[in-house]
Amino acid sequence: GENVEQHPSTLSVQEGDSAVIKCTYSDSASNYFPWYKQELGKRPQLIIDIRSNVGEKKDQRIAVTLNKTAKHFSLHITETQPEDSAVYFCAASKPTGFQKLVFGTGTRLLVSP
């Protein structure tokens, strides 16, 4: 089955710096890659997603890039703010079966003022 690895597990940056979180997946049939932000005790919230027919997608300070050949995708946050502090999860799913999401292990991002 699909396996998603995520790095780093923790990331500390200064306010205003950029943050990059990387994920790799194992199943070349996966074609949908969402990123979720989860604050402590809260629900995961979708922040951006990308499908395999696109190499890059941007939404204000957040961008995601996808390299299908290498089977990895990355989340880029620019001009980080303290409110960006949270745990970020990447995920992958295939277009078959129930299109289940397989999650990465999460990255705890801490943005210091």
Place this chain on the structure above:
Amino acid sequence: GAVVSQHPSRVICKSGTSVKIECRSLDFQATTMFWYRQFPKQSLMLMATSNEGSKATYEQGVEKDKFLINHASLTLSTLTVTSAHPEDSSFYICSARRGVVQETQYFGPGTRLLVL
């Protein structure tokens, strides 16, 4: 929007009792709902996939007789933890997907279960 609610948000029960958790899609019909469990500082682990009008599909290692799932309508799925034990204490989160075509999963706010 796509709003998913979950009830209760928090429950404390004694060992051996059963607990039912409800997951509702409030403004859309969810053909498929998913149930996850999340232990502290860990990722979301899929427990089962619930399709309206059919039996749930459980992930490997998840006991279907312990975690009963019912998806009786397009807006409601329930998870019942039967004969709960302290090791079942966790954060249970549901998600819902609107259509049959691959689409975003919208998560409920989660239910924190503590079994004493």
